[in-house]
Each structure stands twice: as structure tokens, then as C-alpha cells.
Amino acid sequence: MRGLFLAGAFLLAAPALAHDFQAGELVIVHPTSRATPGGAKVGAGYLTIRNTTSSDDRLVRIESAVADRIQVHASTNENGVARMREMANGLPLPANSEVTLKAGGDHIMFVDLKQPLKAGDKIAATLVFEHAGQVEVTFNVEPLGGAKAGASEHAH
Amino acid sequence: MEQRQGRQSMPTEMRALRALRIGLWLLVALAGVGAAVLLLVSSGNPPQLQARAKLDPSFEAIDQNGRRVTERTFQGKPSAWFFGFTHCPDVCPTTLQQLTTSLDQLGEDAKKLTVVFVTVDPERDTPAILKEYMESFHPSIVALSPSAKDLNAIVKGFAAYYAKVPQTEGYTMEHSSLVILRAADGTFAGTIDQHEQAETARAKLQRLGRG
Ligand SMILES: [Cu+2]
Numbered sequence: 001m002r003g004l005f006l007a008g009a010f011l012l013a014a015p016a017l018a019h020d021f022q023a024g025e026l027v028i029v030h031p032t033s034r035a036t037p038g039g040a041k042v043g044a045g046y047l048t049i050r051n052t053t054s055s056d057d058r059l060v061r062i063e064s065a066v067a068d069r070i071q072v073h074a075s076t077n078e079n080g081v082a083r084m085r086e087m088a089n090g091l092p093l094p095a096n097s098e099v100t101l102k103a104g105g106d107h108i109m110f111v112d113l114k115q116p117l118k119a120g121d122k123i124a125a126t127l128v129f130e131h132a133g134q135v136e137v138t139f140n141v142e143p144l145g146g147a148k149a150g151a152s153e154h155a156h
Numbered sequence: 157m158e159q160r161q162g163r164q165s166m167p168t169e170m171r172a173l174r175a176l177r178i179g180l181w182l183l184v185a186l187a188g189v190g191a192a193v194l195l196l197v198s199s200g201n202p203p204q205l206q207a208r209a210k211l212d213p214s215f216e217a218i219d220q221n222g223r224r225v226t227e228r229t230f231q232g233k234p235s236a237w238f239f240g241f242t243h244c245p246d247v248c249p250t251t252l253q254q255l256t257t258s259l260d261q262l263g264e265d266a267k268k269l270t271v272v273f274v275t276v277d278p279e280r281d282t283p284a285i286l287k288e289y290m291e292s293f294h295p296s297i298v299a300l301s302p303s304a305k306d307l308n309a310i311v312k313g314f315a316a317y318y319a320k321v322p323q324t325e326g327y328t329m330e331h332s333s334l335v336i337l338r339a340a341d342g343t344f345a346g347t348i349d350q351h352e353q354a355e356t357a358r359a360k361l362q363r364l365g366r367g
Pocket residue numbers: 073075084107108109245
């Protein structure tokens with residue numbers, strides 16, 4: 001599972017502007033993060049993963065030197081209470097579907113950051129999938145106020 | 157039960173047994189009610205606030221500048237209260253950022269109210285940690301690090317909610333995500349939901365400040 005260097009070849013071929021990545025048949029769209037407030041020990045990651053194949057896959061692990069631990073969190077903000085819990089078995093990527101992690105919802109969580117995240121930073125990370133192998137991606141760090149506009153726009 | 161109603165002459169032992177059985181069923185029923193109440197409490201939805209409810213808990217806490225504050229510090233002026241913690245990747249920075257933007261846009265009106273951020277994780281969020289954290293947000297926002305006891309008093313007084321949730325490693329907090337508005341006379345004056353439009357939130361703060 002870890003020995004798939006094919007994914008790396010796709011990265012080299014991917015145009016920089018589109019900020020998309022590919023692991024096998026999976027497309028990882030626009031991974032972003034947000035600048036962290038002063039001294040914060042945690043950060044968030046957002047992205048969309050498109051699985052156009054007819055078989056289920058799963059994001060099992062994320063590796064990056066930026067934090068001690070990186071988890072996927074299911075997050076709800078309902079009835080005036082914010083809750084999150086670790087998706088211990090990774091992020092399911094059902095066949096023929098698109099999964100989006102975005103501000104105000106499920107997210108990637110960088111736990112125990114080694115350094116603050118600043119707008120303009122690019123976080124190097126490896127996404128490891130159950131079937132599609134692994135791929136190097138970069139999370140573009142947006143300003144603290146930047147991702148917010150998107151969050152307040154989503155209709156509930 | 158209906159069958160038994162006709163039986164007039166019941167041996168004493170049987171009556172005692174029946175009384176015992178009824179007593180036991182009562183206990184079961186009581187336990188059921190107790191469990192239901194517990195479930196309601198632990199389901200974690202904060203109690204609903206009535207309009208004009210008095211939000212006035214007694215407490216003391218240390219703010220991000222190391223100053224000791226009490227409920228008196230915030231009395232007599234409209235205020236907006238938000239409960240969160242710095243190990244919060246998404247909801248807390250987003251809300252504080254939204255409050256910051258609103259305060260920036262309110263200009264002079266911003267001075268007519270106090271925005272208070274109460275950490276529900278004082279174990280990690282010391283005043284020094286809060287100071288560094290709050291430097292990323294509007295300078296007028298007061299951040300409070302209370303003791304566990306004072307935190308519970310504040311949370312109860314605002315009908316808010318928090319709970320510590322263990323993780324595989326460490327813990328996280330779940331917490332009220334609404335900004336709770338309090339009028340100058342200490343009464344409940346509405347909430348701001350994170351899902352609301354920025355203009356709505358700003359208008360609510362402006363109205364609150366103008367009283
Ligand atoms: Cu999280």
C-alpha cells in the first residue's frame with residue numbers, strides 16, 4: 001500500500017495553479033488550511049476528494065511534519081452546540097461520490113503543531129488511501145479571516 | 157392488575173408481597189424517570205433561555221492581561237458572551253474572527269458593548285495562553301480563564317454548555333457555539349448563531365450596544 005510511487009508521478013504532472021492532486025483514480029481538490037491564532041496548538045485542513053471509480057476507498061492516514069498527529073474529525077454544530085470526534089477508521093470515500101471537508105463541518109485536524117500556520121504557507125503532507133495508494137499534497141494556508149467568508153455563506 | 161381488584165380477602169403474606177412488588181415497580185419507574193432526566197442533561201443541548209431571563213452569575217476569573225475580574229466588571233453595559241477553547245481548530249477561531257470583523261465595522265458603536273470569550277478549557281488555557289491567542293483578534297475582546305468552579309457558575313448562569321471528551325490521545329471539548337447577548341440590565345437579549353450572515357450578526361451587536 002505504501003510503495004505506490006505512481007502517485008508521485010501524477011503530482012509532477014499536475015499543473016500548479018489548479019492545485020489538484022491525483023492518487024490512482026482519486027482526485028484531491030484544493031487542499032487548504034487556515035492561519036492559526038497566536039500560540040494555537042491545533043489547525044484545520046480542508047479539501048475535496050472525488051472518487052469516480054465504482055469501488056469504495058478510504059483515506060486511512062495523513063502524514064506531515066507540521067504536526068505531531070493528524071486526524072480526520074467529524075464535526076457538528078447543531079442546537080447551539082459544537083462537537084467533534086475523531087474518525088478513527090479514517091474517512092470513507094464511497095464509490096462514485098465526492099467528499100468535502102470544509103470550514104464549519106468535518107475537517108482534518110493538525111494536532112500539536114510544531115509551528116504556527118501563517119497565511120501563504122504551504123504544508124507538505126502525504127495522504128494514504130486504502131486502495132489508491134499514497135500521494136504528496138500541499139495544503140495552502142489561507143488568512144484567518146479568509147476561509148470565514150466561505151463558512152458564513154453556506155446556507156443551513 | 158384489573159383481575160386482582162375483585163379479590164377482597166387476600167392472605168396477609170400475599171398483601172405484603174403485593175405491596176413489595178408495587179414498591180419495586182415504583183422504584184423501577186423512578187429509576188426510569190431518573191435515567192430520562194440524566195439522558196436529557198447528558199444529551200448536551202443547553203437549556204433554552206426565556207426572553208428577558210436574568211443572566212447574572214457570581215464569579216471571578218483572570219483575564220488575558222492577568223487582571224482579576226468578577227461579574228461586577230461586566231455589569232451595567234451590554235455584553236456578548238462566547239464559550240470556546242484554544243485547542244479548537246474551526247468553530248472558535250471562526251466565531252472570534254466574525255466577532256472581530258463585526259467590531260471593526262461597528263466603529264464607535266463597538267465601544268458600547270463588551271465581547272467576552274470564556275475558555276471552557278482553563279486547564280490548558282491559562283491567561284498567558286489566552287493573551288497570545290487573543291492578539292489575533294479584536295483588542296477589545298476580553299478573554300477569561302476561570303477556575304473549574306467559576307467556569308461552572310458562569311456556564312450555568314448563561315444556560316450554556318460544555319463537556320470534556322476523551323480522545324485516543326488527550327481530550328477535546330464540546331461547547332455552546334452560540335454567542336449569548338446580554339443587555340445592560342443583565343437580561344438575556346438573544347443569540348448569534350455562527351451560521352448567520354455577517355450583516356445579521358453585526359446588526360444584532362449594534363442593536364445590543366445601542367440598547
Ligand atoms: Cu477537530
